[in-house]
Amino acid sequence: MSEPTPHCIRFQTPAEFHYDEILCYLSRSLEELLYTVEDSKVYRLLCLQGSYLAIRIESPTPDSLEVHIEGSDTPPTESQLQEAARYVWDWFDLGRDLRPFYQMAAQDPVLHRVVSQHYGLRVVGEPHLFEAICWAIIGQQISLKIAYAMKRRLVETFGQAVTYNGRTYWTFPTPAVVAKLTVDDLFPLKFTQKKCEYLIDIAKRVCSGTLTKQKLLEMNNLSSVVKELTAIRGIGNWTANYVVMRCLRYPDAFPIEDVALQNAVKQQLGLDRKPTLDELRERALSWRGWEAYATFYLWRSLQGA
Numbered sequence: 001m002s003e004p005t006p007h008c009i010r011f012q013t014p015a016e017f018h019y020d021e022i023l024c025y026l027s028r029s030l031e032e033l034l035y036t037v038e039d040s041k042v043y044r045l046l047c048l049q050g051s052y053l054a055i056r057i058e059s060p061t062p063d064s065l066e067v068h069i070e071g072s073d074t075p076p077t078e079s080q081l082q083e084a085a086r087y088v089w090d091w092f093d094l095g096r097d098l099r100p101f102y103q104m105a106a107q108d109p110v111l112h113r114v115v116s117q118h119y120g121l122r123v124v125g126e127p128h129l130f131e132a133i134c135w136a137i138i139g140q141q142i143s144l145k146i147a148y149a150m151k152r153r154l155v156e157t158f159g160q161a162v163t164y165n166g167r168t169y170w171t172f173p174t175p176a177v178v179a180k181l182t183v184d185d186l187f188p189l190k191f192t193q194k195k196c197e198y199l200i201d202i203a204k205r206v207c208s209g210t211l212t213k214q215k216l217l218e219m220n221n222l223s224s225v226v227k228e229l230t231a232i233r234g235i236g237n238w239t240a241n242y243v244v245m246r247c248l249r250y251p252d253a254f255p256i257e258d259v260a261l262q263n264a265v266k267q268q269l270g271l272d273r274k275p276t277l278d279e280l281r282e283r284a285l286s287w288r289g290w291e292a293y294a295t296f297y298l299w300r301s302l303q304g305a
Contacts, residue, residue, distance in 0.1 A: 008068045009081040010060070011089070016098040018120020019059040021300075025124050028303055031148035033155045033170040043070065045162055045169035046087055048080040052171070054164045055084050070164055093122040093249065101251075101290045108286055110268050111294055114301040123296045125246045129213040130206050131172045132247035136239045137198050138191075144260075153189040178203035198234030205232070213247065222250050245292040254291035256280055264298035 013019075019040075027037045035044040042057040054070035067084045069076040076084075089095060102119070105111040126132040138154070139147040158173035158181070178199055186196040205211035211232070219225050222244065229240035238257040245253035255261065262274040265283065275283065287294040 007075060008066055009085045010064055010066045011085055012064050013059075013094060014098070015063070016102065016120060017092075017094065017122060018118075019062075019065070021118050021121040022092055022124060024303065025121070025300065029144070029148040031145075031152045033152055033159075034172060036167070043167060043169065045171055046084055047171075048083050049077065051080070052162055053080065053084070054162070054167070054169050055088075057088055070167075087127065090127050090249075091125055093125060096122065096249075096251070098122075098293070101293050104286065104290060105294070105297075110265055110283055111287070111297060114264075114268060114297050118297060118300050121297060121300055123245065123249075123292060125249060127247065128172070129211070129216070129243070129247050130175045130202065132243045133202050133235070133239075134172075134178075134199055136242045136246075137195055137202070137234055139242075140195070140239065150190060154186075157189060175203040175206040179207045194234065201233060216248055222252055225250070245295070251292050252289050254284065255295060256284070258295065260302055261295050261298055264301050268298070268301065 023037055023040060023042070026032075026035060026042060035042055037043075040058065043054065044057075045052055045054050047053075053076060056068040056070045058066050058068070060066055065088065067081070067088050069081065069084065102115065105115040126135065134154075135147075135151065138150050142150075155170050155172060158177050160171045162169045162171070181200055181203075183193055183196040183200070186199065187193065191199070202211070216225050216228065219228065225244055225248065226237065226240045229235045229243060230237060235243075238255045241253045241255040242258075244250045245255065256277060259274075262280065265271075265280060266274050284291060284294065
C-alpha cells in the first residue's frame with residue numbers, strides 16, 4: 001500500500017481483479033442501505049479506531065484503488081487510513097491468488113463461460129460475523145428481493161444513521177441492540193417468529209462472547225466450523241456455508257442447497273431441470289478447493305450483463 005495522504009490511501013490491486021465487476025455486484029439492489037454506489041464510487045461508513053468515519057472507494061487506474069475518508073472534520077490518523085484500506089482489501093478478497101481457480105475453470109464445462117465473461121470478479125464478503133449471520137438468516141427460503149427489503153427495514157429501525165456532506169450513511173444494528181429486542185419488536189418488520197428468535201439468540205451469543213469470529217477462525221477447518229455453527233438453532237448447512245464463504249473466507253465453503261446455484265448450473269449446461277444434489281456434487285468434484293468461488297461466479301451469471 002502507498003503512503004497515505006491526509007485523507008486518502010492508494011494501493012495496487014492484483015492483476016486478476018476487475019473493479020467494474022465489483023460495482024455490478026454491489027449495485028444489484030436499490031434496497032441496500034449499508035453502502036451506496038454512485039458514479040463508479042462506493043460510499044460506506046466504517047468504525048475506524050473507535051470512530052465512525054465515512055469512506056469513498058474509487059479506482060483511478062485499472063490496477064489501483066483509492067480509499068478516501070469523507071466524513072471527518074480533522075485529518076484521519078495514518079492508522080485509521082490503514083484500517084480502512086485493510087477493510088476494503090478484505091471486503092473484496094484482494095489477497096486471494098485466483099490463478100489456480102482460473103486455470104481450473106477454463107477447463108470446466110459449467111464454469112468456463114461465466115468465468116471468462118466476468119473475469120476479475122472477487123467474492124465480495126461481509127467481514128463482520130454478526131452481520132453475515134443475520135443476512136444469511138434473513139435470506140432463508142425467500143427471494144433476494146424480499147430479503148433486501150427486510151434487511152432495509154431492520155437497518156432503518158434499529159441501526160444508526162450519520163449524515164456527512166448531505167449523504168446519509170447507515171450502520172447495521174449492533175449485537176447489543178438486537179440482544180435487547182423481543183419477538184414483538186421484530187415481528188412488525190415482517191420477520192417470521194422463528195427468524196425473530198434466531199436473530200435475537202445470535203445477538204446474545206455474540207454479546208456473551210460464546211460466538212466470535214476469532215474462535216471460528218482458530219478452528220482452521222471447514223467441517224469443524226460448519227459443525228459449530230449448525231449446532232446453533234436457526235443455522236443449517238446452507239446458512240453455515242454461506243457465512244463461512246462470505247465472512248471467514250474459506251474458498252471451499254459450498255452452500256450446495258442454494259436454489260440460485262442450482263438454477264445457474266441448469267442454465268450454463270442448458271438442462272431442462274435443476275440438477276439434483278448428488279448430480280451437483282458430482283459436477284463440483286473438479287471445483288474442489290474453489291467451491292465458494294464457483295458458487296459466486298454462478299450467482300453472478302444470473303444477474304445479467
